[in-house]
Amino acid sequence: MLLERLRTTGAASRAQLARDTGLSKPTVSAALATLEQAGLAREAGLLAPGRGRVAVLYEPDPTAGYVLGVDIGRGRLRVAVADLAGEITARRDVPNLGRSAGAVADAVIAECRAAIGEAGIGPGAVVHAAIGTPGVWDETEQRVRYAAQLPGWGRRGLFDRIRAGLDTTISVHNDANLAALGEYARGAGAGSRHFVYLLLGTGIGMGVVSGGKLQRGAHGAAGEIGFLPLPGAGRAGAGAARGGDRRGGEQQGGDHDQRPGMLESAASAESVVRSAREFGLRGATTAKQVFDAARAGDPAALAAVQRQAEQLAYAVAVVSSVIDPDLVVLGGGMGQSSDLLLDRVEEALHALTPLRPRLAPSLLGDEAVLIGALSTALRTARPEVFDRRSAAVARA
Structure with a gap:
């Protein structure tokens, strides 16, 4: 209780902790001594009030353990090491060149390992690693499903390999879920009731x-909006998608192409490029x-952006009717073009539904998944560190 009080409200003296918790001063002093002995708390300075004795201030020791946050994307790998206060001590951001x-x-x-080395911490200092990946983590089968962007990523044993290579416990999470947690903790979603x-x-x-x-839903697939059928897709497209999933995907490791007739085929980075080419833009490959061409006023690029906005508005309309959020945040790589998308999405949304949640751009950008991963890792690591070190003091 004392450690959590120090973590959430900042450094405090014995007397302040006694007042805040209702514990006696001798009990607080004994508990702080145990926390210090366990390396969980440390002196943070002195408080010199206008009258009375100087008081020692205490704070959690952030070096009692470290966590890893990992964001695995098709284009880039992002890794960060943070201490138990959540302060990033080292990070890596490199292209994903894995074939x-x-x-x-x-990779x-x-x-x-490179980030751990840069953080200057020893073996075993990392208590937990939270890993964000496209797709849905199947805890029973210990593999990722539905990760179309990473061929072969549904194969069993990959995360056992990562766990062994890092020599720590790991947890695997959908990247959009982690980004949502990151945005809630430190971004545009802060204070939202339902976003x-x-x-x-x-x-x-x-x-x-x-x-x-x-x-998360019953099977961890809540939010897999890429599977949302588009209007007019028809039974043939949906049936082909289901068949491709089961025969070409699930039984062969969970890989699949973007499904024709489903939202992901019409509302992704590739679809923007494809639309721009259809409208006559030449030379754009990303x-x-x-979006840069649209900012410069190119008609074909603007038409592609408009089409993208309409597809996103359809997705927001469906989500709004089912979930009724007070806020929808646009993030990811294309979310960084909210200057072009937001107004167009809002206009298209008004034509589709009377349900109109507030739309906002991500404040964390490319950092959202990584920040969510670190936040998730810390929720696991902090009680683990407390239990380990408290037990060691008790044994001593």
Whole structure:
């Protein structure tokens, strides 16, 4: 209780802790002595009031343990090491050059080890690693499903390989879910009662945070909005998608192409480029180039952006009717072009539904998944560190 009080409200004296908690001063003094002995708390300075004796201030010792946050994307790998106060002590941000799932797993291990080395911490100091990835983590089968952007990523054993390479406990999470938690903790979602985060990039994902808690669904697939059928897709397109999923995907490791007739085929970075080409834009190979051309006034690029906004408005309309969020945050790579998208999405949304949540751009940008991963890792690591070190003091 005392450690959590120090963590949430800052350094305090014995007397202040006694007043805040209702514990006696001798009890507080004994508990603080145990926390110091365990390396969980430390002196933070002195408080010299106008009258009375100088008081010693205490704070949690952030060096009692460290965590890893990992963001695995098709284009980039992002890794950060943070202490128990959540302060980042080292980070890596590199292109994902892995040509196979095994190569990507090995690259994750290498970048994590490099970040640990840069943080200057010893072996065993990392208590937990939280890993964000496209797709849905299947806890029973210990593999990722539905990760279309990373071929072979559904193969069993990949995360056992990462766990062994890092020599610590790991947890695996959907990247959009982690981004939603990050945005709730430190971004545009702060203070929202019920908000939705749309991760717009090589695919499209969604995280839902209600009352500060992530909504995962019965099988962890809540927010897999890329599977949302588009109007007019028809039974043939949906049937082909289901068949491709089961025969070409689930039984062969969970990989699949973007489904025709589903939202991800029409509301992703690739779809923006494809639309721009259909409208006559030449030379653009990335969504960023299309958005840059739109800012410069290119008619084909502007038409592609408008189409993208209409597809996103459809997604927001569906989500609003089911979830009724007070806020929808646009994030991911394409979310950084909210200057072009937000007004167009809002206008298209008004034509589709009377339900109109507030729309906002992500405040964390590319950092959202990583910040969410660190926040998640800390929730696991802090009680683990407390239990380990308290037990060691008791044994001594």
